[in-house]
Amino acid sequence: MKKILILLVLLAAIIGIAVFKGKERTSRLNRSTTSTKMRELLFPEFDINGIRKVRIKDDKSETTLTVQNDTWVSQERGGYPVEKEKLQTALMSLKYEKVKAARRIGKDSWGKLGVLESGSGAGTFVELFDDKGAVKNSFVLGGQVTSSGGSDNDQMRMFNGPKGNRFIRIIGDDTIYEIADQLPDLVTKPSDWLAKSFIDVQKVKSVEVTDAKPEDSWKASRAEETGDFVLEGGKPTEKIDAGKVSLGSVLSSPTFNDVLPKDKAATIMKDAVKAKLVTFDGFTYDVQAVKQAGQGGGDKYYLTVKVSADIPKERPAVKDEKPEDKKAKDDAFAEEKKKKEEKLANEKNCEGWVYEVSEYTLSSLLKKRHEILAMPDMKGTPPEGAVPGKPAGLPDVKKMIPGLNMAPPQGAPAMPSAPSAPSITNPPPPTPATPKVELKPAPAPAPATATTPPVSAPPAEPAKPAEPAKPAPDAKK
Numbered sequence: 001m002k003k004i005l006i007l008l009v010l011l012a013a014i015i016g017i018a019v020f021k022g023k024e025r026t027s028r029l030n031r032s033t034t035s036t037k038m039r040e041l042l043f044p045e046f047d048i049n050g051i052r053k054v055r056i057k058d059d060k061s062e063t064t065l066t067v068q069n070d071t072w073v074s075q076e077r078g079g080y081p082v083e084k085e086k087l088q089t090a091l092m093s094l095k096y097e098k099v100k101a102a103r104r105i106g107k108d109s110w111g112k113l114g115v116l117e118s119g120s121g122a123g124t125f126v127e128l129f130d131d132k133g134a135v136k137n138s139f140v141l142g143g144q145v146t147s148s149g150g151s152d153n154d155q156m157r158m159f160n161g162p163k164g165n166r167f168i169r170i171i172g173d174d175t176i177y178e179i180a181d182q183l184p185d186l187v188t189k190p191s192d193w194l195a196k197s198f199i200d201v202q203k204v205k206s207v208e209v210t211d212a213k214p215e216d217s218w219k220a221s222r223a224e225e226t227g228d229f230v231l232e233g234g235k236p237t238e239k240i241d242a243g244k245v246s247l248g249s250v251l252s253s254p255t256f257n258d259v260l261p262k263d264k265a266a267t268i269m270k271d272a273v274k275a276k277l278v279t280f281d282g283f284t285y286d287v288q289a290v291k292q293a294g295q296g297g298g299d300k301y302y303l304t305v306k307v308s309a310d311i312p313k314e315r316p317a318v319k320d321e322k323p324e325d326k327k328a329k330d331d332a333f334a335e336e337k338k339k340k341e342e343k344l345a346n347e348k349n350c351e352g353w354v355y356e357v358s359e360y361t362l363s364s365l366l367k368k369r370h371e372i373l374a375m376p377d378m379k380g381t382p383p384e385g386a387v388p389g390k391p392a393g394l395p396d397v398k399k400m401i402p403g404l405n406m407a408p409p410q411g412a413p414a415m416p417s418a419p420s421a422p423s424i425t426n427p428p429p430p431t432p433a434t435p436k437v438e439l440k441p442a443p444a445p446a447p448a449t450a451t452t453p454p455v456s457a458p459p460a461e462p463a464k465p466a467e468p469a470k471p472a473p474d475a476k477k
Helices: 001-034 084-095 109-115 262-268 323-348
Strands: 034-035 055-057 062-068 071-074 099-104 126-128 135-144 166-170 175-179 204-210 218-221 259-260 273-279 283-295 298-311 352-357
Touching: 034 055, 099 109, 109 166, 259 262, 262 352, 298 323
Parallel strands: none
Antiparallel strands: 034 099, 055 062, 055 126, 062 071, 099 175, 126 135, 135 166, 166 175, 204 218, 204 273, 259 352, 273 283, 283 298, 298 352
């Protein structure tokens, strides 16, 4: 009985301790997580037009976008223009972003939400500046809600948003907000912000590649837009293999992966191959291309370009042209002229920059002369080692059997030579006519009688061996 009482006392003590710990844990949670006053917009007074600089960074990379000469550019890429539409989309999303939930959470739990500014548990830190360089807005984009009702962490259970919502903390505020928009445009890699407009070579007329070695240089051209390219200065048997090089589409609608500042052009392009592309529209592209080994493995390809164009200012006059036809053609000419001028102006902006491109973009321009030629056509060409005057295809027996001597033995009579063909200029004398021979029928044999016995032929004698040839008499004797 005494043992049962002791067990009951111990059980009651264990239950009491568990209740006490639970109350203490709840009290601590209430101290670290409190509700806050809800607001509709994340940034109620967001001035999108007053922002002149944006800095976005995380533990891996950083990008700074700023306004230069009324153009948004990348500071890390030497002032190269950025995709303005992408930046506008990101800023508009911040201006109209609505809050789904808000809670004040203790700082010791910020790392679990990914809303720290740096170090373990850091998120994407964003700063927005005005034209005077003062910070207007700054915040940290954190992690995502992993399941409906929040996370397994007690502090995050206070959020009831659906899976995929994102946590965000405004600098200077202990409140953690939950928003529905992922804000995917706020990325930290500078190359992801660059404007992707580039050169576009169309209607190629000729391609000339100048290599460091003259024998590796080449030039190809065509007379019509749909014609085949011909190797200039080549032998009649040398033809371009369209399967090895695509000259009609070279640098047609290309893209690039990244841009290097202009001050690195001299170093990067030191051993570059030079190429000149001329189009039927009057555009000329002077390109330099080079392949370099990448630091982390794999090759990288770079190019620089200069663009010029010969754009006619007026349409050539046509004799006896009707007024209505002249107006229509003048309008079409003016529209085409405007397109060419705009194209030239846009592509001029690409001059001087070093572009990192794919291997496919430069593969045709980096080929050497012998690498673009088709295999020679052997049809009708005599095989190597063929002897003139002998039928093609017959092997040389003397080469097939080593040591074989085709000369006649000493003292043997010479082989008669084949009669030579009659000369056309001196025809042979006429052959005398063969006398006509009259054939008479043979007399019929006499009929055999019964009393006359048949005569049998005597047996043939065996052939005697041939006598050895007598030596020829000596002419001296």
